[in-house]
Amino acid sequence: MKYPSQSVALPYFVGALTIFALQLVFGLVGAIMYVAPNLIPPDLLPFSVVRMIHTNALIVWLLLGFFGSAYFLLPEETERDIWSPMLAKVQFWLFFVAAAVAVVGYLFGNYDGRSYLEQPIYIKVGIVVVALMFLLNISMTVLNGRKTVITGILLMGLWGVAVFFLFAFYVPANVVIDKMFWWWVVHLWVEGVWELVMASILAFLLIKLTGVDREVVEKWLYVIIGTALFSGILGTGHHYYWIGAPAYWQWIGTIFSAVEPLPFFAMVLFAFAMVWKGRRDHPNHAALLWSLGCAVTAFFGAGVLGFLHTLAPINYYTHGTQVTAAHGHLAFYGAYAMVNLAMITYAMPPLLGRAPYNQNLNILSFWTMTTGVGIMSAALTFAGVLQTHLERVMGQDYMDVQQQLGLFYTIRLYGGVMTALGLVMFLIATLVPGHRKAPVAVAFAAAE
Secondary structure, X not given: OOOHHHHHHHHHHHHHHHHHHHHHHHHHHHHHHHHXXXXXXXXXXXXXXXXXXXXXXXXXXXXXXXXXXXXXXXHHHHOOOOOOHHHHHHHHHHHXXXXXXXXXXXXXXXXXXXXXXXXOHHHHHHXXXXXXXXXXXXXHHHHOOOOOHHHHHHHHHHHHHHHHHHHHHOOOOOHHHHHHHHHHHHHHHHHHHHHHHHHHHHHHHHHHHHOOOHHHHHHHXXXXXXXXXXXXXXXXXXXXXXXXXXOHHHHHHHHHHOOOHHHHHHHHHHHHHHHHHOOOOOOOHHHHHHHHHHHHHHHHHHHHHHHHOOOHHHHHHHOOOHHHHHHHHHXXXXXXXXXXXXXXXXXXXXXXXXXXXXXXXXXXXXXXXXHHHHHHHHHHHHHHHHHHHHHHHOOOOXXXXXXXXXXXXXXXXXXXXXXXXXXXXXXXXXXXXXXXXXXXXXXXXHHO
């Protein structure tokens, strides 16, 4: 590696993959509960706790991946080492231990009742401490080094993650106001500042993997983040339709949500245009595949599936059905899981001092995992459409409808098993390094 401090990214990537595996295990348990509700006694492991761990593990491993990605790319972008590698190591263990304590607490009933923000108050305080350590470290690194568009956008996105999390501490008594500010954390993370983090990481990867001129990438980045923020901030209104907020949010949410697919479509054009313009045949083909797959899958998951049920007249019927679950699975996987997996695939060889290794297995894991998530999302989409018609149009009871969706839930379980198999392949491909050390020329080609 060009900078020794980049090595602090390694525990973050290993920790992220560990939590990712935990997320998939509890996802499979939840899928089994849909198919065979009495197989696991509810007194032993309630479905609500399984879902809680599944969704919280998703957030934790994605954040770990973002942290590791920042620590890996910032030295190369700023042309200096991380401000305090020791602080980065302490931050990792604090965050990882806090996540483990939270999971154990969930199993014993120690959690709040707000979805995605179930962490007890002391865990939330710990998260803030970790965030402050991280922001101090990366901000000092950027301030003392070269400034680029990528570092600026990444810094803005990561500061946004921390700022909007502070609303998790605000719990008003009025349930409508509570929901409005709750979405300031959940929505403005995944459809706001996280998109800035994703775009900056993807831009870094495409520069390294294709050799395209930085100026070209920066122009695309301005367009992408401009449309993302323009549509995403007021697009929060599509969550306000039916919670008791003023009626004008139906118009605001509908109009701005209709624009939200545009930044994801721009990312598809951006990724393939960079590959087309690129001059470099980088040896890490798997990392390039994950990068392109990220842009395409995010467009279909976040853009297309999101648009299909985000307009108020449609959402009136589909709200709260499995259509939302289909959109959530494919969007999170495409936009954020895949960009993390792309960065891990790219970074692990130089972190371990090896030439790109296990390429074929990594590529096979890409197709296996992506197909599995696609099967899950397709099954949930069909289930949601049928559920919408039977419940919202025909007026049938919820539980009666659930009995008629068993086939789709079984298919979803098979898709989950396929996704887990793809993750096993990925873990082997990335964590079991090859024996051939990277030649100096290859090492610097990967780092330039």
